[in-house]
Amino acid sequence: MTEYLPFILFASVFGLLLLGYPVAFTLGGVSLIFGYFTFGLNFFQLLPLRVWGTMTNYVLIAVPLFVYMGLMLEKSGLAEELLETMALLFGRLRGGLAISVIMVGAVLAASTGIVGATVVTMGLLSLPTMLKRGYSPELATGTICAAGTLGQIIPPSIVLVLLGSIMNISIGDMFVGAVIPGVLLVVLYMVWIGIIAVLSPQSAPAMPAEELAAFTGLAMVKRILRAVLLPAFLILAVLGSIFAGVASPTEAAAVGAAGATLLTIWQKKLNMQTLKDVMRGTNILTCMVFVLLVGATAFGLVFRGMGGDRTITQMILDSQMGPHMFLFLVMLVVFVAGFFIDFIEITFIIVPVVTPIFEHLGIDLLWVGILLAMNLQTSFLTPPFGFSLFYLKGVAPPEVTTGHIYKGIVPYIVIQLIALLVVVFWPESVTWLPQAMAKKP
Template identity: 75%
Template structure:
């Protein structure tokens, strides 16, 4: 019977999530009930100490700071300037508008890491323009959704901070390990867009020549500098300070928050009303993350107290699964879970359970962390509950349907799975840069 308790805990939790109960309170509530009936009142003596230990983790301060940075940049108007400039820069080639959306998505990912803000901003600014220019709704919506989710894998990323904390891996190493896989994904998006433009030119046309007539010479250079320099300076300050060992990820997040505020002021958008809105949104997002973290901490305490991790490890070892087979099973479970629940929930429910087993098998947890981050990125795109799809539908013109968005995202989900497979086959893509930076 004791061996069935961890399984019953999981079944109860997922059943309540499927019925639509709030994740944070479901995690905590189910854990409290099972903890009481399993350990009695002693459970309530252990839980506060465990929660206190997690909530006083210095690394976790980076979460609200990176969120603040992302939300503040959204208000600065830099995204709008970037999108308009990139559209002009790539407008002469077929598929140029779509390529510009991916470039801006990558730059915003490296500046903010906030998926919702990026998708909504690009949806409002780019989608009507792309449809007006004759783009297929499927190509336009798929490109915007997938480019918006690059903030999940290109650092600084909230999910990399959370995964690093859970796996016990340096956040700086997580950021460095994600650089090559992230930009490989951008390259694969480019290849797909150019392929569509080559074989289906009407689905991704070039911009009319008369609209590009004034974008030449010094005027073009001046606009490019005005659009590129602010976000590049912020990226350099945040990631450069981490990679060079000048600042910890938490300190770099503080630099980023200040830098985003400074850039907003330079753009003339910094007002009391703006600051209030940014602080409210930051508080709401951070509270959600940390409330789920508290529930996940209670869940982890109960699961380990029931020896659930021991039973699971014995099951894996007893079934003689090779490390790669177990990795494939975990990746499949995470991918399927992404159809139904959010990446934060998956991170706090599944990752703490499987991490000790990967460690027992001698697998590099840095590599596992990046694989999980890439896999979790698909949770924003997979129907029926892909958040990027909801974000875009909320701001899309009335002639763009949900069916257009669902069809458009399928090629990009396949591309993400191809990228995940490449990183599985070539772990050096993750480990090379951290190794070089450590050696230097």
């Protein structure tokens, strides 16, 4: 009977989550009950030590700092300026507005990593413009949702920090390894928009020439430099310091937080109310992540104490399931789970269980970590609980229906799965850049 306890624990947690109970308290509460009846009062002596070890993890300080950086940059107004400039720059092309949304999404991902902030900002600014210019609601909404999710894979990304911490992988390696897959996704998104612009020109028209007439000459150059240089400064400060080996991810996050504050001052948008809003938002999001982390720590302690990791590993070995088959199974479970629960919940529940098995099977954990991050990215788009869909619906004009949004994201989910397959069959897309940078003098 005892060999089945880990599965009963896992099923209990998952079942309560599907019934709508809060994730952090479900993980922690169920784990406390199982821990007491399995190990007795000794469990309550060990658990605080494990929680203390987790909460004093230096790497996790990057989480509140990156959250602060993203929220502060949202208040700076740089996103609006960048989006308007890129729309004018690519407006002459069919599908140019949609391409500009993807590019701005990539820039914001590389400077904030906050999906909700990116989707809401671009939904408020670009969606009415795209609809006014004759874009199909499906293409407009799908593009905005997909561009927002780039913050999940393009560093600095909170999910990369969490995965690196849970899987015991260098956060710097996670950031470097995610660069090529992130660029691949951006390119595939833009190729899809180009295909739509050719096959269905009426769905993605160019902007009228008279609106672009003033955007020429020196005025155009000045506006582009102003819109691009400031975000580029922040990206260089954060990612450049990590990739150059000058700063750790945690130190770079602090640099990013300070840089975002300076940019907001430069834009003359910093005041006491802005600071209060950013601090409050940072507190709420950070507390949510860390309470989940405490619950996940309790869950992991009980699951491993019951021998759950050894039981599952032995089952995999007894079934003679190969490494690639196990990888496919995990990816399928994560993808399906993304329809129903949040990426943080998946990260804290599933990843700690499967990581020792990947390690035992001799699979490169860095490669698996990036694959998991790309897979978790789809959870923002897959209905009924895709958060990007909720964010966009909340700020969309009344004429944009939920059906428009659901239809619009389908091609982008397919594109994300194609990119995932490319990385599966081409592991060097993840491992080459970290290895190359490790060899540099």
